[in-house]
Amino acid sequence: MRIHSLPTQLVNQIAAGEVVERPSSVVKELVENCFDAGASQVSIEIEQGGARLIKIRDNGCGIVKEDLPLALSRHATSKIASLKDLEQVVSMGFRGEALPSISSVSRLTLISRISDADCAWRVNADGTEQDFNPQPDPHPQGTTIDVRDLFYNTPARRKFLKTEKTEFAHIETLIKRMALSRFDIGFILSHNQKEIFNLKPAITESEQEQRIAGICGSAFIENSIKIDFAASGLQLTGWVGLPTFSRSQQDMQFFYVNGRLVRDKLVSHAVKQAYQDVLFHGRHPVFVLYLTLDPALVDVNAHPAKLEVRFREGRLVHDFLFSALHRSLADLRPGRNLMQQVEVEALPQTPAVLDAKPNNVAWLNDSVTQQSKPNFDNKTAYSSRSPQQASLPLHVEEAMQAYASLYPKPEPVAQSAQPEARPLGHAIAHLHNIYILSETPNGIILVDAHAAHERVTYERLKQQYQNGAVPNQPLLLPIKIKVSAAEADLAEQEHEFFNTLGFEINRSGLETIVLRSIPVLLGNTDMETLVRDVLADMIEHGMSQRIQEKSNEILATVACHGAVRAHRRLTIDEMNALLRDMEQTERIGQCNHGRPTWVELSTNDLDKFFLRGQ
Missing domain, CATH: 3.30.230.10 (Ribosomal Protein S5; domain 2)
Structure with a gap:
């Protein structure tokens, strides 16, 4: 066959295949035109899921009578005039294809009136872009587009439509999403003469x-x-x-x-x-x-x-x-x-890196110092000295105190502080050796001690790691750990990475590594299990090029093993220390795995449980 030009209606039907997938596609294009017209109210009337009728009405600026034929013609628009306009589009629609494309697969009527016109004008279109004959109409200012019998002349497309309920569900979801984009516009949606919702403009x-x-x-x-x-x-x-x-x-x-x-x-x-x-x-x-x-x-x-x-x-x-x-x-x-x-008002130039707040750093290092103490006192945090810690040299506490002295300590909280100053209240019991029960002026709070401590430890490790200073403590008696040859190779290869996490690990044989130093935060942890798990994670995530990308996941593993174990009985002082740390820890609402760390029941909640006042 010789090369020839396609009929205008067929060209528009081909274009319709790109932008008119289903009735909701028509609704989207027409409502976006309402936005561009400066409308403050949009009414969407649907029948039979949009297959029978889609009627969109707005109170926007309207279209001049002489421009109505152009509005229904391909590549005609008021929204761009040059390539520069196309490179910085500020309107919702700009291609000038929607109306002619829709009219080529439906029976379309366009009625519009501008503010100073004596009347509105109505035109019908069939996608041929011919025989436009504007007729007067009493329509108020704004525009109404009536789309009937969608895909009546393209039966193959009509067969792909779903049920009426499904097609309308797509339209309803679309209008809700569009309503969230423009709070200044009111929306009315009806289906088969039944109003579904009526949203007033939302200004405040x-x-x-x-x-x-x-x-x-x-x-x-x-x-x-x-x-x-x-x-x-x-x-x-x-x-x-x-x-x-x-x-x-x-x-x-x-x-x-x-x-x-x-x-x-x-x-x-x-x-x-x-x-x-x-x-x-x-x-x-x-x-x-x-x-x-x-x-x-x-x-x-x-x-x-x-x-x-x-x-x-x-x-x-x-x-x-x-x-x-x-x-x-x-x-x-x-x-x-x-x-x-x-x-x-402003973020750092490298926003992916968290910036530490000075007061948080001071509190952080003060807590680190306290965790290295062998016995509890009124300032003690919530870790206890394990048999492994017995192998720590006696100068560790002094060394960590010197480290913490680099930062000014926060002002101590007055002993007479009222409960209102403590968002998580004060501990009164350790339930089942798992949950901390705390009393507040407004009710009670339950805390999963392991999950909360895990998040606290994780955030400290992240902060220390990002600052390049995870404080560690040498072991008086190094720990020999049997691993696979591949794990030993990895530990040797990533020696510097382990150093940044606070671990000093050396290879001692084909399938043996020696642990000589550990992070201070993890002094009471099963180090052998922890090192095995970290090596397993590193092998799963890939070698050195991906380890940095997975550093948070590795730190999370470290924190999980370093957290206080469930079923270990906590004292009141330990529980209160954890509550105070929680109040100053970022993302404390969830543990590293996304589980909740605490829940609050107000006195009103408790009254409802027991039907008090009813």
Whole structure:
């Protein structure tokens, strides 16, 4: 066959194959046009899941009568005029393909009126871009687009539609997601003449939280924190769920770039990294987040349906997102109001590295010093001297005191401090040798001692490791450990890496290594088991090039073995020492595996259990 031009309607039907996958695709394109028209109210009327009718009405600026034929023609738009405009798109739609594409696979009617016109004008379209004959209409200011019998002239496409219930579910989910992107707009959605929801414009923060609660559930707002971070021309606002409020699916993750809902692998990776050591395995975080940046720094033209974007400085965006979320989760501590807004005006140039706060460093090293003491007193932390510690030289305590003296110690807490000054209260019992029972002015708190101590130890190790100073203590009697030849090779090869973790390990034979020094924090740990497990983790994760990437996982393994064991009876002093450390530890709400470390029952909760006052 000779080369020939395709008919206009067929060209538009081919284009429709890219942007009109199902009824919800039509709704998305048309509602985005409402946004660009400056509408404050959008009404979406659906019949038979959208197969019979999709009717979108707004109160936006409208379209001039003379432009109506152009609005229904391919590659005609009011939103860009040059390549420069395309490189910094600020509107939701810009291709000029949606209306002609939709009209080529449906019976489309467009009615629109501008503010100073005597009346509205109505046109019908069939995708041929011909025979437009505008007719007057009493429609108020704004635009209505009536799409009937979708895919009536492409039966093969119509066969791929799902049930009415399924198709409408896609539309309802879409409108909810779009409603989260524009709090300043009201949305009304109806199906088969039945109103599904009516969302009023949400201007205040309280109204916005009500809209989110209506869409994501009240539990989301109750278990989330509001954040507002800005740095390097980027701003991230929104709500992120607590690690303990997670889901088995990624169905409550809403991320918007300059108001556009997108799916992006770079964003997903940054979020996953931020939650990696606080989320239980197999669970997914929940969030509603808004990233705002210069439109020139993001390409929204990377996907026909505009569902994906491409960042021009991907690494900068990734590190910014990671730091913003990482710090917001780190700042969650007992006694903090969850809905308190987190604001940071500037982040470090290398945001992936946590910066230590001086007062935290002082407290950290003071606690390290206390853990090396052989006996308990009123300042003692929650570790006891094990038989292995008996092999420590007597000068260790003095050495560690000298190390801690490099930092000023915090002011001691007055003995007369009231319980209100202690967010986790005061310990009164150790239940089943596992759970700490603490009393607060507002109720009671239960703490999983092992899980909490594990997080405290892990955060200290991370901080020390990042500062390049994990304090260690030499063993008076080195420990010989039998391992496989491969493990001995690895221990010898990664000698320097073990040093950074506070271990001194030397090879002593084909299948023998010798442990000569250990981290001070782990003085009461089964070192032989710990070293074997760390070597096994390192072999599983790969050799040296991947060890640095997996350092947190290795530190988590170290912390797990270093944590106080379940069923070891704790004294009141030990329990209170742990509670005080918890109050100053980042991410204390979860252990390294994502399990909760503590739970609070208020006096109101207790009254309900026992029907008091009823």
